[in-house]
Amino acid sequence: MSGAGGVQTGQRGFLSRHHIAKTRFVPSAAIKIATVVCADERQAVGTATTRLQGAKTQLTNLQTEYAQASASQKPELLQEINEQEQVVASAQTQLDQAKQALAACLARNHPPVRRPPVVGQDR
Numbered sequence: 001m002s003g004a005g006g007v008q009t010g011q012r013g014f015l016s017r018h019h020i021a022k023t024r025f026v027p028s029a030a031i032k033i034a035t036v037v038c039a040d041e042r043q044a045v046g047t048a049t050t051r052l053q054g055a056k057t058q059l060t061n062l063q064t065e066y067a068q069a070s071a072s073q074k075p076e077l078l079q080e081i082n083e084q085e086q087v088v089a090s091a092q093t094q095l096d097q098a099k100q101a102l103a104a105c106l107a108r109n110h111p112p113v114r115r116p117p118v119v120g121q122d123r
Helices: 017-022 039-068 074-109
Strands: none
8 A cells, every 4th residue: 555655554664654754863862971070189189199008008018128127238228118208298298288179179169058047946
């Protein structure tokens, strides 16, 4: 059976010309774009954390080496331990500063929510 315009109707698998004209294609995928708030500050905290962990690991390794070292090796290892302790302290300071910068950024971009007072309640 042929309908207008040569489109077959009445058979399974074919649509009428009217139905085809009404069919719309809607994309099923949505693109989501998310903005990461304080991305640089978050990255700085991550970098400082990694740096501190590495410094602490090196210090632990030096301390282990010191414990197993001969008497002649100990003075040099003790100097390396003291230097590494300074590296750890510096890395901790950098991490603390990075965390403070992140907290300040988050406070600027996400101010605390103020709840309106409940009517009828005394303070």
